[in-house]
Amino acid sequence: MKFTVTRSIKAQQKLSRSLAVRNKSIALVPTMGYLHDGHLALIRRGLKEADIVVTSIFVNPSQFAPGEDFARYPRDTQGDLKKIKSAGGQIVFIPKAPDMYPDDFQTWVDVTDMTKALEGRSRPTHFRGVTTIVTKLFNIVRPDVAVFGMKDYQQAMVLRQMTRDLNWPIKFIIAPTVREKDGLALSSRNKYLSPAQRREAVALSRSLKAARQAVRTGKTDIKLLGREMTRIIKETAPSAKIDYIAFTAMQTLQEVKTVGPDTMASLAVQIGPVRLIDNMKIGGGKK
Amino acid sequence: MKFTVTRSIKAQQKLSRSLAVRNKSIALVPTMGYLHDGHLALIRRGLKEADIVVTSIFVNPSQFAPGEDFARYPRDTQGDLKKIKSAGGQIVFIPKAPDMYPDDFQTWVDVTDMTKALEGRSRPTHFRGVTTIVTKLFNIVRPDVAVFGMKDYQQAMVLRQMTRDLNWPIKFIIAPTVREKDGLALSSRNKYLSPAQRREAVALSRSLKAARQAVRTGKTDIKLLGREMTRIIKETAPSAKIDYIAFTAMQTLQEVKTVGPDTMASLAVQIGPVRLIDNMKIGGGKK
Numbered sequence: 001m002k003f004t005v006t007r008s009i010k011a012q013q014k015l016s017r018s019l020a021v022r023n024k025s026i027a028l029v030p031t032m033g034y035l036h037d038g039h040l041a042l043i044r045r046g047l048k049e050a051d052i053v054v055t056s057i058f059v060n061p062s063q064f065a066p067g068e069d070f071a072r073y074p075r076d077t078q079g080d081l082k083k084i085k086s087a088g089g090q091i092v093f094i095p096k097a098p099d100m101y102p103d104d105f106q107t108w109v110d111v112t113d114m115t116k117a118l119e120g121r122s123r124p125t126h127f128r129g130v131t132t133i134v135t136k137l138f139n140i141v142r143p144d145v146a147v148f149g150m151k152d153y154q155q156a157m158v159l160r161q162m163t164r165d166l167n168w169p170i171k172f173i174i175a176p177t178v179r180e181k182d183g184l185a186l187s188s189r190n191k192y193l194s195p196a197q198r199r200e201a202v203a204l205s206r207s208l209k210a211a212r213q214a215v216r217t218g219k220t221d222i223k224l225l226g227r228e229m230t231r232i233i234k235e236t237a238p239s240a241k242i243d244y245i246a247f248t249a250m251q252t253l254q255e256v257k258t259v260g261p262d263t264m265a266s267l268a269v270q271i272g273p274v275r276l277i278d279n280m281k282i283g284g285g286k287k
Numbered sequence: 288m289k290f291t292v293t294r295s296i297k298a299q300q301k302l303s304r305s306l307a308v309r310n311k312s313i314a315l316v317p318t319m320g321y322l323h324d325g326h327l328a329l330i331r332r333g334l335k336e337a338d339i340v341v342t343s344i345f346v347n348p349s350q351f352a353p354g355e356d357f358a359r360y361p362r363d364t365q366g367d368l369k370k371i372k373s374a375g376g377q378i379v380f381i382p383k384a385p386d387m388y389p390d391d392f393q394t395w396v397d398v399t400d401m402t403k404a405l406e407g408r409s410r411p412t413h414f415r416g417v418t419t420i421v422t423k424l425f426n427i428v429r430p431d432v433a434v435f436g437m438k439d440y441q442q443a444m445v446l447r448q449m450t451r452d453l454n455w456p457i458k459f460i461i462a463p464t465v466r467e468k469d470g471l472a473l474s475s476r477n478k479y480l481s482p483a484q485r486r487e488a489v490a491l492s493r494s495l496k497a498a499r500q501a502v503r504t505g506k507t508d509i510k511l512l513g514r515e516m517t518r519i520i521k522e523t524a525p526s527a528k529i530d531y532i533a534f535t536a537m538q539t540l541q542e543v544k545t546v547g548p549d550t551m552a553s554l555a556v557q558i559g560p561v562r563l564i565d566n567m568k569i570g571g572g573k574k
Contacts, residue, residue, distance in 0.1 A: 021310070107418075107452035132453075166396075167300075167423045167426040
């Protein structure tokens with residue numbers, strides 16, 4: 001189909017309905033724009049799963065707390081449209097904030113248990129914003145498939161739980177993190193790193209890989225692994241401030257004491273102006 | 288189509304999808320069963336709006352607080368099926384509680400402002416249960432139209448707000464309250480009234496009609512109207528305990544001081560074992 005940009009809720013609903021009538025399946029890739037190769041991998045994955053990929057671009061105010069980087073979150077709609085087109089995405093939905101959150105807006109979706117740890121501890125109102133906006137996107141776009149990235153591991157698990165709990169008939173896909181050659185997970189926020197900070201930013205993936213390697217040699221005590229990760233981060237990124245390092249069961253996000261086959265290590269680290277997150281499965285052998 | 292009862296989420300999702308593919312529109316009438324003529328009026332209204340009416344029967348545990356009447360809420364599935372069939376309803380969805388709320392269930396939908404007053408003050412966790420179950424029913428049944436009754440005025444307004452805020456492409460219909468000849472609003476809970484209590488129960492509608500009449504003769508001060516309603520209730524139902532009498536703007540549920548064209552009077556009254564609610568538009572002339 002012709003590359004199409006929708007900018008109103010009604011237009012997207014109408015378009016989604018016309019696709020449903022023509023029996024075309026839809027994959028949704030929700031983004032906040034300023035797209036990188038990680039996003040494009042999600043779009044390509046969507047194209048394998050459905051006839052049409054709808055990419056939404058919306059810097060969602062309700063998932064930022066006061067003092068966070070909502071205002072300076074990077075934006076480049078024209079560049080995004082070119083990238084989506086080149087990746088094969090057919091529809092881009094770019095709603096306006098006053099349409100998504102009218103003055104009398106007052107409905108929120110909360111996932112309770114899984115949002116308490118990790119990012120939820122540091123950003124207590126963040127996930128309510130994420131689950132609410134994704135609910136709205138699900139209802140507007142009506143996808144058969146939704147694709148999220150593993151870089152935001154907790155977000156992916158929370159949204160999968162929400163999708164199950166609230167019974168959308170949507171196939172939920174979590175695609176692997178795309179990384180720079182040196183291991184840094186792609187993120188729209190990386191652009192705010194100075195060259196020196198960019199070199200330090202490799203600390204996150206380096207510490208995760210070291211933990212994974214240590215587990216392979218039989219070290220499964222998380223206190224020990226946490227100390228080793230901290231050491232590597234301090235060595236690689238002297239200016240960094242560690243927000244958290246956590247070891248959790250992949251599916252439930254419950255913290256563990258010893259590494260098991262489905263244990264994830266996750267961390268958040270402030271480097272200069274940027275709060276970076278990353279994660280890796282460290283239990284269960286290769287991959 | 289053949290009268291069909293679905294008892295699993297998957298079966299209903301499959302059926303709804305097959306109807307969508309055949310371009311049949313669906314109206315949803317969510318109920319807790321023990322149907323009366325008020326429910327049947329909703330089903331008939333649904334049949335005017337859509338090709339197929341799906342009536343759900345589910346006594347939703349999450350909208351009852353501990354100590355409320357969940358366990359003794361009346362149930363009569365065989366009787367309900369006969370009534371739905373006679374009203375022309377084609378599909379009945381009767382899910383099981385462990386399927387609707389599995390052990391790891393943890394996602395809730397909240398409408399914030401409009402749930403604070405009236406029923407929300409007396410039953411602080413009630414509406415979270417209602418909005419969450421209706422979200423689930425919307426996603427399972429995928430209706431084009433949803434029909435609710437005005438007897439549960441605040442519930443209808445809250446669910447309409449939720450439907451707008453979260454962008455379901457669903458036409459939201461609120462149908463008028465059906466009453467007994469003496470004015471008592473139909474409710475599944477009326478069956479628990481003794482003959483003497485049943486006679487007292489007319490107090491609710493009688494006090495509302497008196498308020499409406501008083502407004503027509505120019506009395507618009509809500510303190511005065513509230514006193515008059517209280518007097519009538521005490522006179523008609525000496526054993527009654529008034530939970531609240533409230534005067535609100537129809538759409539926003541904000542309490543008002545003077546009656547305007549869209550003012551609603553609502554009340555909750557305990558008569559014997561039963562907590563009854565009712566409401567009436569008292570502003571704005573005849574109907």
